[in-house]
Amino acid sequence: MTETLDIKITKTNKSRLEETDFSNLVFGRTFTDHMLVADYIDGDWKNFEIVPYGHILVSPAISSLHYGQSFFEGIKAYKHTDGKVSIFRPDKNAARFNKSAERLCMPTLPEDVFLQSLAAVVDIDRDWVPAQPGHSLYIRPFMFATDQFLGVQPSKNYKYMVLLCPVGPYFSKPLRVKVETYYTRAAEGGMGYAKSSGNYGGSMLPARKATEEGFDQLIWTDAKEHKYVEEMGAANVMFVLDGKLVTPLAQNTILDGVTRDTVITLAREMGVPVEERKVAVAEIIEGAKNGKLTDAFGAGTAATIAPVGSISLNGEEYTLIDPKEREFSQKVLRQLDAIRYGNVPDTHGWNYLV
Ligand SMILES: *Cc1c(COP(=O)(O)O)cnc(C)c1O
Numbered sequence: 001m002t003e004t005l006d007i008k009i010t011k012t013n014k015s016r017l018e019e020t021d022f023s024n025l026v027f028g029r030t031f032t033d034h035m036l037v038a039d040y041i042d043g044d045w046k047n048f049e050i051v052p053y054g055h056i057l058v059s060p061a062i063s064s065l066h067y068g069q070s071f072f073e074g075i076k077a078y079k080h081t082d083g084k085v086s087i088f089r090p091d092k093n094a095a096r097f098n099k100s101a102e103r104l105c106m107p108t109l110p111e112d113v114f115l116q117s118l119a120a121v122v123d124i125d126r127d128w129v130p131a132q133p134g135h136s137l138y139i140r141p142f143m144f145a146t147d148q149f150l151g152v153q154p155s156k157n158y159k160y161m162v163l164l165c166p167v168g169p170y171f172s173k174p175l176r177v178k179v180e181t182y183y184t185r186a187a188e189g190g191m192g193y194a195k196s197s198g199n200y201g202g203s204m205l206p207a208r209k210a211t212e213e214g215f216d217q218l219i220w221t222d223a224k225e226h227k228y229v230e231e232m233g234a235a236n237v238m239f240v241l242d243g244k245l246v247t248p249l250a251q252n253t254i255l256d257g258v259t260r261d262t263v264i265t266l267a268r269e270m271g272v273p274v275e276e277r278k279v280a281v282a283e284i285i286e287g288a289k290n291g292k293l294t295d296a297f298g299a300g301t302a303a304t305i306a307p308v309g310s311i312s313l314n315g316e317e318y319t320l321i322d323p324k325e326r327e328f329s330q331k332v333l334r335q336l337d338a339i340r341y342g343n344v345p346d347t348h349g350w351n352y353l354v
Helices: 063-067 090-103 111-124 197-212 258-269 281-290 327-340
Strands: 034-041 044-052 070-072 075-079 085-088 136-145 158-167 175-179 217-221 229-232 235-241 244-247 274-276 293-300 304-313 316-319 351-353
Touching: 034 111, 044 111, 063 136, 070 090, 070 197, 085 111, 090 111, 090 136, 090 258, 111 136, 111 158, 197 217, 235 258, 235 281, 244 258, 258 274, 258 293, 258 304, 258 327, 281 293, 281 304, 281 316, 293 327, 304 327
Parallel strands: 175 217, 175 304, 244 274
Antiparallel strands: 034 044, 034 158, 070 136, 075 085, 075 136, 085 351, 136 158, 217 229, 229 235, 235 244, 235 293, 293 304, 304 316
């Protein structure tokens, strides 16, 4: 750890904590009392401040609005049974934050500055970290270009901010999923591996079409041939096929998810063989037909594990086994929760205590 980050703190004089209904949280709608703001000016990060959550004033000409120099991260903090608060693997997000920044010609943020900024704002709002089972505090760091300039070129100035949202358990009814064979999320050489805002704007139309057809989610395939599985919505996709955990390699077109990495690590410890490789749509469909596909789920910070109930390809629907009977994902989820809520020793050093 380098020197302590200098953060100016202005606390709210009226907390909204008391009036917040923690039993009816909608993901991403409820914000805590404070947020963190910092500026990148003249080649340096400065003005780190924690202020009451609220609107910010920006010019309508900022280049992030026009050309999409903007990206984000998603992380969760948990309240342990003994009252401690920890953030789950934020060092991984710090590294990915900088990968996204580099892809978008934006400035990086030193890893320890990222970690200290998260810890500082979570600490101020630590009473907002819900203690109920399955609940957590979602942390949303993001960066955007702030030059007032309508020319297409990298901005010189940026804002880095962190917002916090208490969130409840993710609704995990088995998802009806469609294999997308027309639209693509990311192409080779593109920015699929970055958590770039534009990737999500582009995914909304295909997602809406899938919803209109009665599906909950779609599985993205490769841009060239639509033959290989890539991701599921804004989550990584993982399968248990013939007793092995199988998932696409996280490179180039695929976001390198922290949840994905965590599941892989736990699988290896459980003695489950792991294959990170190209995954053909055809072998997944074959596995669904012959029963060798015993588990399928999306993996991401928001949902953790989102079970796939059925997979549809070109109008043909294949129903998978009942999620309650899936040994692997059930076991991984239990283990992961035990670690995040501090109920078992954190042997990997995944919990960053605040
Ligand atoms: C955020 C995200 C994921 C999941 O990453 P986590 O680090 O596990 O939250 C996977 N795919 C996409 C496209 C994402 O945006």
